[in-house]
Each structure stands twice: as C-alpha cells, then as structure tokens.
Amino acid sequence: MRLVIVGGVAAGMSAASRARRFDPAAQIVVFDRGEWISYGACGLPYVLGGDVEDFGDLVARTPEQMRARGIGVRLRHEVTGIDAAARTLTVLDRDAGRTVTEPYDRLLLATGVSPVRPDWATTDLSGVHVLKDIPDGQAIQASLDGARRACIVGGGYIGLELAENFRARGLSVVMLEKGPDIAGRVLDPPYQQRVRTVVEEHGVDVRCGVTVTGLTGKGGRVTGVQTDAGLVRADVVVVSVGVRPNTALARAAGARIGKTGAVAVDARQLTSVDGVYAAGDNAEATHRVTRRRVHIPLGLTANRMGRVAGVNMAGGHATFPGILGTAIFKTFTLGVARTGLTQTEADALGLHAHSVDVSSTDHAGYYADAKPIHVRLTAERGSGRLLGTQIVAHGHLSAKRVDVVAALLQQRATVQDLFDCDLAYAPPFSSVWDVLLVAADRLHRDVRAG
Amino acid sequence: MRLVIVGGVAAGMSAASRARRFDPAAQIVVFDRGEWISYGACGLPYVLGGDVEDFGDLVARTPEQMRARGIGVRLRHEVTGIDAAARTLTVLDRDAGRTVTEPYDRLLLATGVSPVRPDWATTDLSGVHVLKDIPDGQAIQASLDGARRACIVGGGYIGLELAENFRARGLSVVMLEKGPDIAGRVLDPPYQQRVRTVVEEHGVDVRCGVTVTGLTGKGGRVTGVQTDAGLVRADVVVVSVGVRPNTALARAAGARIGKTGAVAVDARQLTSVDGVYAAGDNAEATHRVTRRRVHIPLGLTANRMGRVAGVNMAGGHATFPGILGTAIFKTFTLGVARTGLTQTEADALGLHAHSVDVSSTDHAGYYADAKPIHVRLTAERGSGRLLGTQIVAHGHLSAKRVDVVAALLQQRATVQDLFDCDLAYAPPFSSVWDVLLVAADRLHRDVRAG
Incomplete structure (x- = not known):
C-alpha cells in the first residue's frame, strides 16, 4: 500500500503521522514543492514582530524526524500532473530539473491555499509581499531591514496580527481596507468598530472604504501604494486580502469542486474520485450550525481533516465532525x-x-x-x-x-x-x-x- | 404579599432583587444580623492582600440602594425563632435590645454557613480568626498590623488564597493541613502535589499530616500553634478547616435537613415546610453528574439559588438546574x-x-x-x-x-x-x-x- 500526500504542512503532515500510526506497514511519501514542512504558519506574524526568534522555531517536526518515523519526505518536489485512472502522479524534482512518474494507491491532496494577489500587486518592485508560508515571512523579514513605513492592505485577522507586530518593531503602519471596517468577515459592525478603536489607539492609521489602484516605486523598490483616496507612502507593503484554495490538481484528477470554490469531500475527506482524498485549507467542510458546506481555512480544521484523511487512507474509519466557524486572533x-x-x-x-x-x-x-x-x-x-x-x-x-x-x-x-x-x-x-x-x-x- | 428573607448576602439579596422585579407590589423585607449586605465574600482575601483597597469595595449594592428599589433592609436584626404554622418570626433588634414578632407570607432562609471552629480555636487570645464575612476580614486586617508570622490552619482554597495574600504583605506563612496534602477536597493527589510545589516555591512552609492541639499566647495575644509535630510560632492564626450550614432556623421551622447536613430543598428551592424556601450556602443542591444531593457552598450557586427562590416566592416559576461541582481558585x-x-x-x-x-x-x-x-x-x-x-x-x-x-x-x-x-x-x-x-x-x- 503506497500512500502519497501532496503538501507537507498542517493537513499533510497530520495525515502522514496518523496513517503511519494506523498502518505501520504502509509506504508513505509526502511531496512538498517548498523547503519547509510541518510548521505553524499561524506563528509567522510573531517571528516578524520578534516574539518568536526564528522561523525554524515554528517547525513542529523536521523532515529528518518524519523520516525516522518511516515517512518519506521529498522537499522541492512539485506535483504537476495526475492520472487518476492509472493512479500516477507527475512530479517535478525542482533541484534535479527532472520530471518523474510516481504511483499511488491512495492520494491526499493537501495543497492548501494561495493568497489572492490583485493585478496591481503583481509587480517587479521589491518590498511587496503576501504572507502565507515561511519563505514569504523570510522575504518580509528581509524587506523590514531599514524600513520605516509599512502599508498593510486588508483588514482581516492576518493584517491585524501583522499590524501589532510591525508596530512592535517601531514601524509606522497604515492599514487599507476596501470594506466599511476592519475585521469585517469575522465580526458584526459594532464589534468591528471596537477593534478599530483599539488598533487606532496603538498608532495604526486605519483607512477604510479605500481601493488600491497601484504602486509607486523607485530604483526597483516600492515607495508607496496608490489608492482612490491618495498615495500612501510605504517601504514595505503586505497584501492580505484573502486566499483561494489550490484546486488545480483536484480538477486535473476530475474531483468535484464545491460551490465555495474549494474541493468537495465527504465526511471521510474522500473527494468524488476513488482513492483521492483532500484535506486542509483546500477542502470544504460542513458547518455544524447551518449544515451547509463552507470554506473557512484555519489551522485546527486543517490538522483535524488531515488526521481523518490519514486514518481513512490507511484503511481505518474516521469522520470529520464539521466546524463551528470558531476563530480567534490577538491584535495589540x-x-x-x-x-x-x-x-x-x-x-x-x-x-x-x-x-x-x-x-x-x-x-x-x-x-x-x-x-x-x-x-x-x-x-x-x-x-x-x-x-x-x-x-x-x-x-x-x-x-x-x-x-x-x-x-x-x-x-x-x-x-x-x-x-x-x-x-x-x-x-x-x-x-x-x-x-x-x-x-x-x-x-x-x-x-x-x- | 409579604416576602421575608433571612440573610442579606449572595442568595438573600439575589432573591430580593428577583422577587422585586417579578412582583412590583410585594412587600419585601430582608433581615440580616450583621451590618453588611450584598457583598462579594470571595473577595475578602484580596482586601487583606492589598489588591482590593477597602472592604467596602466588595459591596455590590448598599442598603440605601436596595431600599431605593423598594426592598426593606433591617441590619443588626437577628431572626431567633420561627412559628411556621402561624407564619411568624421572632426577631431580635440588636441595637434596641428588643424582640419583635414579624409575619411573613413566604419566607426565605438564606442563612449561609459558619466556619468550623475546633475546640482549640475557641479562645480569648487575640489574633485567632476565621474568615467568612467582612467583620472577620476587618478583624484579621487589624491583627495583621505589625504581625510578621501567619499560620493558616487548613489547606483548602480559602487557605491557599490567604497564603498568597499574606505573602504579598511580606508575612512568613506556615500552612498546617491535617490531611496528606493541600487542596485535598478539590483535586486528585497528583494535582494536589502540583499545587503544593508552587505554593512552597513562593515561600509558604506547608506541613501536612499535622494535627493542631492548642494555642500558645502571651499578654492576651496568640504567639503560636501547638501541633503533634511541634510548636509553630505565629502572630496571626487563621482557621480555615471547613464550614457548616446554618440550619437552626430551618430545624425550628420543622424543615427537613438532608444527609449532607444542609437544608433539603426541591428544584424550586422550597423546603419541606409550606411557604419556607432555602437558598445559598445553607441549602443542598443536585449534582448534575451524579444526580445526588450534595452540599458544595459556592458563590455562583448561592446567587443562582437566590434568584430561583426569589422568582418562586413572588409567584413565578423557576427551577434550579443543579450544579456540576465547578470550582476555581488562584494561589500565587x-x-x-x-x-x-x-x-x-x-x-x-x-x-x-x-x-x-x-x-x-x-x-x-x-x-x-x-x-x-x-x-x-x-x-x-x-x-x-x-x-x-x-x-x-x-x-x-x-x-x-x-x-x-x-x-x-x-x-x-x-x-x-x-x-x-x-x-x-x-x-x-x-x-x-x-x-x-x-x-x-x-x-x-x-x-x-x-
């Protein structure tokens, strides 16, 4: 039995660990296109603020530790294609520059989400970032060196966590939000206002109802954000305006995509394609209050889905209990x-x-x-x-x-x-x-x- | 309709407020033998430690505020007898030194508990205390003036809260516990040990398996606690070895006392005597996990029982949901x-x-x-x-x-x-x-x- 997992962060590594425990004999291989696996992405803002010393501190288990548990980890291996009938994957070894075909008996797509990058944020200027993974964090860290003015585009929880951490480093911070207030997806308006008041008290210049139209730069480095309400000067820009599930592989496999845009799965995390599971930020979940399918990518959900998928891939029976839409964040x-x-x-x-x-x-x-x-x-x-x-x-x-x-x-x-x-x-x-x-x-x- | 309440702290005042709200026309009178009503007794240790400035800060509502809401409050009025058939009370006005007969239509006994005072703690020596009400707290406060050594007899939660607050004032603290470890009624042994370790780290000399046999004194003031393991020198002794429900009035009324020693009540807080309710620390409650009757006197329980009693006395219908044995305390x-x-x-x-x-x-x-x-x-x-x-x-x-x-x-x-x-x-x-x-x-x- 060969269990293959695409993506080695929350859901992927939870699945691998769980499958290993359930079936000591199975061959388990994790492909990740990057260099980091098994880390707490939710901790990224705190490395940038200095509360956490190093990005490496976010790592729960190293590839070596996983290998010691009999889980094969292939870093910088990008899965680019799938043949669900033949149960094979096309995998690009980024270091060797070589593509190989890898068989699987059961496959888990734990491909996560990608940050939305509006057109204006697709730029050659340095100093313009998203924040999703450790390399993003490292790039922001490098940009912060000598920076004085940060502009955070998007008033969601990641933006609000970043605002606190940027202020902790002594940067001036402007937060731009398209909607009428910050934390708009999390809270009702009166509670949005409560958050805004405190964020402003901590020196963040919050500007709502503002649409970004472009960037200004000089010498290849960003110098400002152009908006329909004027120019915001900035050395560092972080764009945090939402995420989209990475569904290309699921689509290529012929798996059904839900109305939410994320991969449709049953309670056992199985997609509509035999032998193909999906778990984590790329997958839908059932909301227990409404009984509807939703896409609310969060850390515990991803870990729990991965666990369920891992048991089922290894021949066990586990079901995902659904979510309640629980979320929490700290800002100042x-x-x-x-x-x-x-x-x-x-x-x-x-x-x-x-x-x-x-x-x-x-x-x-x-x-x-x-x-x-x-x-x-x-x-x-x-x-x-x-x-x-x-x-x-x-x-x-x-x-x-x-x-x-x-x-x-x-x-x-x-x-x-x-x-x-x-x-x-x-x-x-x-x-x-x-x-x-x-x-x-x-x-x-x-x-x-x- | 004349509603009479004996005892003006948690349960009594909750009942009075609730009855008032439910029936604006009822006559409501609260008798309390002391001078303080409607205060948070759980806050007493924090006044002694200095975190709370004044005992008055613990008062939620003054007698004047209660009177303004149409609730008669008679301080220093001790109810000494009851004729449940005639629905009358014998009340001693302690200031006037006069006893009067007061009628009631419905009566609430919210008489609380009294701290257990072992024989050895019945003494004329000053500096020996229990801690149940504001006068107790004031007496301890006075004893602490110039004191250097405190001895707390009993390792329950009140003793542990006091230990923190006495240490905060710079006193040396010896804690004597008869049982094998502190927090013995709250936790299982391994968790008792965890608490003890931290309390000791904060400089408290914890001695378990020790039985107190007497006190030593000089010039009318306590100088030490005699135990089967030697003498403990102390300027201030607080005895915190448990409480007993005050059931004399309930017994005099002919109300059934439960196996726990507290007053038996139904879910509406009615005792076995028509028209006589009991609520608060003197009453039993149903434990929702075991479905048994228990006596676990705590603040929220007392307030909730009082509320239920108040509604029912005023002609409404409310039931007490039972307790879960939930308790929490801070120590250091x-x-x-x-x-x-x-x-x-x-x-x-x-x-x-x-x-x-x-x-x-x-x-x-x-x-x-x-x-x-x-x-x-x-x-x-x-x-x-x-x-x-x-x-x-x-x-x-x-x-x-x-x-x-x-x-x-x-x-x-x-x-x-x-x-x-x-x-x-x-x-x-x-x-x-x-x-x-x-x-x-x-x-x-x-x-x-x-």
Missing part, C-alpha cells in the same frame, strides 16, 4: 473571537436570529486589573437555539471563553442551556455571573418573547 | 480548577471511571511566555461519558478553560463530543490542538478500549 491588547454565526451571517441565511450585547469586565470589577470584555450572543427566536457569539476582550486571553459557546453549539444547545451552566467563579477569573451567563440570561428573555 | 501564579468528579470521587461512588493526564503549554510553545498547563480528564469506561476535569495552570487565567468541560457535562456529553469541538486556536491563545482536545483524544482511546 485585544483578544477577538467568534464562533457559530454572526447576526449578519444569520440574517443572510434567513434565520430568525436575535443578538444581545453585554459589556462587563473579564473578572470581578474590584479585583486588580479587571479589563473590559464585550460579548454578543446570538440565538434563534422561538427555539432558543444558540447560533453564535462574538467576543472582544481587552485582556486578550479572555477571548478564549468563546470555547464555552463552541462546546454548546457542538451540542445544538439552547440559550437556557448556557445560562444553566455551572461556570467557574473566583474574583481573579470572572464575575460571579460570568459575562456569558449574563448574556444568556438577557438573550433568553428576548428570544422567548419573540 | 497558579490557577486551579475542577468540574464534575475527580477520579477519587468517581471511585468512591463506584463509577467505572478512567482518567488521563496531559501536560502542555497554555498557548503555542514558540509564542512568548507559554506557561505549563496540566489537565486531568475523567470519563466513564464503556459509555465514554465525561465525568470531570481538573486543571492546574501556571498562567492562572488558563484555568478558566474548565468551563468548556462544564458546558459539556451540562449536556451529558461524551469524550468524543469534546474531541470534536471546534475550539479556538491562534498562537497567543492555545496550541493548535488545545490541551483539552489532546486529553480528549487520549481518553477516548482508553475508555473505548475498556
């Missing part, structure tokens, strides 16, 4: 989190949803250093079923309370169920009535009424 | 939490329970300032039903993750359900696989096997 002192649906998302789906907002402190108001925490809790009118929550916490760790609601969404619990929870209380940790309980109490009254 | 840098059952407790109940232990970091290991977190997760073999968790977190806030398990216990969820949860991940908040997920993964394999 803020922790921002959400799970389930926002009010905006619930409305767009035609759900009869209602939200309450509660502002409190993360722990007893009289205890030292109590920080504001803002919670929006959303439920379905009538049934009282929980739909989601959004948290903006000024002591960032408290945003992790989102997990309580995630656990209850997982169980399709109601607002009353949340209110009834015996949550932990002591003054250094929360108010007697945790802010989530306060929100549940208010929301329960509202949705019952409506 | 540690956060310690538990919910559900420990392995020890599950064994004592004859459950076929199994636990796994996972030690990890609270957030991504490469991210700045990752702190160790230790999690024990316990489930029932065969069914896989979650039974409980224990957390010892070196960054104290991370102990709040206990709430995720509490939420799932509430739903009678399985280990698999926990593993399937889409919990929040970003490097400043957790590992990709949150430590709870890692524990669930391991435990799932174990309990399925056996």
